[in-house]
Amino acid sequence: MPEPKRILHVSTAFDVDFPGGITNYVRTLAQSQVAGGAVVGVLDGGQSTSWRTHELGFEVRGHRATQVAHFSLRSPKDTARSREVLDVIREFRPDVVHFHLTIGLGRTFYREFADARIPYVVSLHDYFLFCPRITMMDYTNNDCGGPERRKCESCIGVLDQVDLVRRGARKLQIQLPRIPSTSVTRRNEDIAAFFRSASTVLAVSSRVEELYRGVYPDAKYVVSHIGSASATAEREPKTPADKVRVTALGTLSKYKGAEVLAEIARRLPADRAVVRFFGRVDEERWGRAAEEAGVELRGSYTPADLPDILADTDIGLAVPVWEDNAPQVVMEFLNHGTPVVATRMGGIPDFVDETNGFLFDHRTTEGIDAAARFISEQTPAGAAAWGATIPRLSTPADHRASIARVYAEAASPS
Structure with missing residues (x-):
């Protein structure tokens, strides 16, 4: 036809x-x-x-x-x-x-x-x-x-x-x-x-x-x-680091999991992990909560900045608390060879499983503890080797x- x-x-x-x-x-x-x-x-x-x-x-x-x-x-x-x-x-x-x-x-x-x-x-x-x-x-x-x-x-x-x-x-x-x-x-x-x-x-x-x-x-x-256009982008090699670099992208809001982000950051050992957020802060209270939990707020970014941001990223974090239909940020992480830690919400399980990341239930303390424990067990070199095995998604x-x-x-x- x-x-x-x-x-x-x-x-x-x-x-x-x-x-x-x-x-x-x-x-x-x-x-x-x-x-x-x-x-x-x-x-x-x-x-x-x-x-x-x-x-x-x-x-x-x-x-x-x-x-x-x-x-x-x-x-x-x-x-x-x-x-x-x-x-x-x-x-x-x-x-x-x-x-x-x-x-x-x-x-x-x-x-x-x-x-x-x-x-x-x-x-x-x-x-x-x-x-x-x-x-x-x-x-x-x-x-x-x-x-x-x-x-x-x-x-x-x-x-x-x-x-x-x-x-x-x-x-x-x-x-x-x-x-x-x-x-x-x-x-x-x-x-x-x-x-x-x-x-x-x-x-x-x-x-x-x-x-x-x-x-x-x-x-x-x-x-x-x-x-996703990111499926055709060239993967930048990961830069070396002495701590696991965890990156969240997009909008810092209740729906996008601002409280979950802060809870995970608060549980991570400062000598082994650093958490950064790139994007817009929806309300001042979410920015304050994130910074108090140790999250670095890096400000807005453009699509052209994404390859460099992800080259400096070992683990991607996507924590929506709503049934996010099919988050493009998850696709961008995976297409750039970055394992993803994410809430088990909406369309995320269609893209993330144990082969390329870790899913957790944000509604329980045990779930958030498990996500933080998983991240703290990673190393930059280990995450980079893992990311190199992640296949690209649809173009x-x-x-x-x-x-x-x-x-x-x-x-x-x-």
């Missing part, structure tokens, strides 16, 4: 050039498809409302329904805007549409698009399509463990959907009274129709498929690990080839 020649990606809420995991993925995939001879468009969350040619060769535009001013737990019907977005999609004349983010689109969009008979696939990069909070971190800011109707209707309650009230409560750090609402249930009933009519629903990890299948069982799921080209087969199946006459 030939690959479709007109491909449209839908990735709302953010400009396609936003430096985030999903937008980085969409840009890379769209660029590779253009290089393969396809005409590619991206309907993003940017301010431009007319098609323009991006420097990477694809066409891009936004729409007022895809431009999200701020995060909201409301689920607007927005029938008129939904039809306008559908008109924009039809205008592009796609052979296949690939959905990545739909934040901002009204509830009716899902049913109307499902009825439009345009071939489409859906990628599940986060949990937005069953959890309006996106991360499955509940109103107490803790991992909810998974969706369940009554629990979700309490978590996305009446007061939570009033933006002013919700933002005020967050600023004052108070919990809103739980007044259950059926809004999230009605929203997900609309999305269920969207899933049923999709040619394929691409889950970025096994855990993502498991969670979504529990909510929307009537869909065709395929686990599709995204390709963007590998992933594009698998996506092309999914597109061809979607666009072929049934």
Whole structure:
């Protein structure tokens, strides 16, 4: 089956050039498809409302329904805007549409698009399509463990959907009274129709498929690990050191495991290990806690800095406390020949096992103790020898080839 020649990606809420995991993925995939001879468009969350040619060769535009001013737990019907977005999609004349983010689109969009008979696939990069909070971190800011109707209707309650009230409560750090609402249930009933009519629903990890299948069982799921550009990068040799250098990358936040990072650092012997964090600190309290635990905060970094950072790294640390779908930082560590110590959350177990790292349960003292003990038993030379045996993961080209087969199946006459 030939690959479709007109491909449209839908990735709302953010400009396609936003430096985030999903937008980085969409840009890379769209660029590779253009290089393969396809005409590619991206309907993003940017301010431009007319098609323009991006420097990477694809066409891009936004729409007022895809431009999200701020995060909201409301689920607007927005029938008129939904039809306008559908008109924009039809205008592009796609052979296949690939959905990545739909934040901002009204509830009716899902049913109307499902009825439009345009071939489409859906990628599940986060949990937005069953959890309006996106991360499955509940109103107490803790991992909810998974969706369940009554629990979700309490978590996305009446007061939570009033933006002013919700933002005020967050600023004052108070919990809103739980007044259950059926809004999230009605929203997900609309999305269920969207899933049923999709040619394929691409889950970025096994855990993502498991969670979504529990909510929307009537869909065709395929686990599709995204390709990482780091799989094609040259591995820099590890620099010598007298202590094990443990590196965490990204954002220092509760969701990303700031408290877990501090707990591990506090347990490591200072004469044998050093812990560094490169990236943005979400709140001052997490930075203070990390420094008090002995973590060196090295500030922000760019992709160009990554080879040098990882050449000075013996063990990579990835400790999200949410069901992180498929953390690209884990892929970067492994592709640069760096063993990974990580929480057993989300998509991480799809990539990390005893052959290339160590998984632990951050919710128990025994788990954190085990992670710290494992790190303290390593040496720079031993970690470097181990890292040299770690195979690379999928490249963007590998992933594009698998996506092309999914597109061809979607666009072929049934």
